[in-house]
Structures are given as structure tokens and as C-alpha cells.
Amino acid sequence: MEEGRGRIVIRSYRAVFDLERRIYRVDRWRLNPAGVPVLALVYAAGLVVAVLAAQAAPLAGPLVAVLPWQLRYVAVPCGLAALAVMLRVDGRPAHVALASLVRFAAGPRHLCGFARCPAPGACWTPRPLGLIADGSGPRPGRVRFRGPGAVLVRAAHELSGRRRRVALTLAATDGAPAPGRAVDVARGATLEVRAPR
Numbered sequence: 632m633e634e635g636r637g638r639i640v641i642r643s644y645r646a647v648f649d650l651e652r653r654i655y656r657v658d659r660w661r662l663n664p665a666g667v668p669v670l671a672l673v674y675a676a677g678l679v680v681a682v683l684a685a686q687a688a689p690l691a692g693p694l695v696a697v698l699p700w701q702l703r704y705v706a707v708p709c710g711l712a713a714l715a716v717m718l719r720v721d722g723r724p725a726h727v728a729l730a731s732l733v734r735f736a737a738g739p740r741h742l743c744g745f746a747r748c749p750a751p752g753a754c755w756t757p758r759p760l761g762l763i764a765d766g767s768g769p770r771p772g773r774v775r776f777r778g779p780g781a782v783l784v785r786a787a788h789e790l791s792g793r794r795r796r797v798a799l800t801l802a803a804t805d806g807a808p809a810p811g812r813a814v815d816v817a818r819g820a821t822l823e824v825r826a827p828r
Contacts, residue, residue: 651668651670652668652669652670653665653666653667653668653669654666654667654669654672655667668716670716670724671712671713671715671716672712674708674711674712674715674716674725674726675708675709675711675712676708678707678708678711678712679704679708682695682703682704682707682708686703774823774824775821775822775823775824776816776821776822776823776824777816777819777820777821777822778815778816778817778818778819778820778821778822779816779817779818780815780816781813781814781815781816782799782813782814782816782822783811783812783813783814784799784811784812784813784814785810785811785812786801786802787801787802788800788801788802788812789802790814792823794817794820795817795819795820795821796820796821796823797814797816797820797821797822797823798822798823798825799814799822799823799824799825800825801824801825801826
């Protein structure tokens with residue numbers, strides 16, 4: 632904000648709404664002339680709770696208990712709270728920056744359309760595929776394909792049989808290409824390819 636010629640120029644509304652609450656006196660006791668930020672008191676209370684939780688932990692408890700109570704409950708929480716109030720990460724308070732770091736660490740590493748996806752290069756690779764003759768060569772004989780999977784047929788054909796055992800009989804053709812058709816083979820089902828009659 633700038634003041635001049637009887638008016639106040641506001642460069643950003645953030646300067647108006649981003650107020651820092653401070654406590655200057657408690658009853659008749661005057662505190663620091665600059666005041667104590669309320670956020671520092673919140674940080675200090677949170678750090679005291681963290682110290683109490685660390686004392687109850689099986690591994691960290693004996694290490695924390697070595698420190699005198701003045702350090703555990705007063706000096707360390709107040710010192711860390713003062714540092715946290717002064718710390719600004721990209722202009723954000725410490726608790727906002729810490730929350731965003733936790734979200735980033737717990738979130739997915741790769742996104743596609745705002746949804747979790749595998750890392751680039753990590754994709755499913757099928758096993759070697761078999762080539763099924765379409766009847767244009769010398770007698771193809773019988774070939775069986777066991778599911779699960781899908782078979783792309785690009786020749787004139789006829790399907791018959793049941794769900795677990797399907798027969799695909801190739802039709803005699805003059806060599807003109809037929810539109811492709813994908814045949815889904817369920818798990819445990821068998822697709823038997825037969826030569827043209």
C-alpha cells in the first residue's frame with residue numbers, strides 16, 4: 632500500500648486480507664513491543680503436543696526423556712515456533728507449505744487426465760504371439776488358442792460352438808480382404824481354427 636495526496640493506493644488485495652494477528656499484552660503484562668504472533672503460539676502448542684507424543688513412543692521416548700523439562704516443553708517448542716513463523720516457502724506460511732509437501736509425497740507420481748497412471752515405459756508386454764493362417768496358403772490344418780485373450784480375424788469365417796469351446800471355420804474366398812473382427816476368448820475357453828471346407 633502507498634499513501635500519498637490524501638489517498639491510499641492498494642497494490643494488492645492480499646495486503647488487505649492477509650493480516651497477521653499479534654498479541655501485545657496479557658492483562659497488565661506487556662509483551663514484546665512488536666507483539667507475539669498468534670500463529671507462533673499455535674505452532675508452540677502443536678510442538679508441545681508432538682513432544683508429548685514422542686515421549687510415549689517406544690524408541691524416541693527414552694531419547695526425549697534425557698532432555699531437561701525446560702528444554703522439552705519451553706525452549707525447543709518456542710524456538711522452533713519462532714523459526715516456523717519466520718519461514719516462508721514461496722510466500723506461504725510453514726504449515727501450508729508442509730501440508731503441500733505431505734500431499735505431494737503421498738500423491739501419485741504420474742498422472743494422466745488427473746488420474747493415477749503407471750510410470751512412462753512401465754507397460755504390459757504380451758508374450759510372443761502366434762500367427763494363424765487365413766487359408767490362403769497350403770492347408771493350414773487345425774490350430775487351438777486357449778484364453779484369456781482376443782483373436783483378430785481378417786478373413787472370411789464362420790463361428791460355431793458353445794462358450795467354452797468355439798470353432799472358427801475359415802471360408803473359401805477369392806482372396807478379397809474381409810473386414811477385421813476381434814473374437815474375445817474367455818479364461819478357460821478354447822478357440823479352434825479349422826481349415827476351409
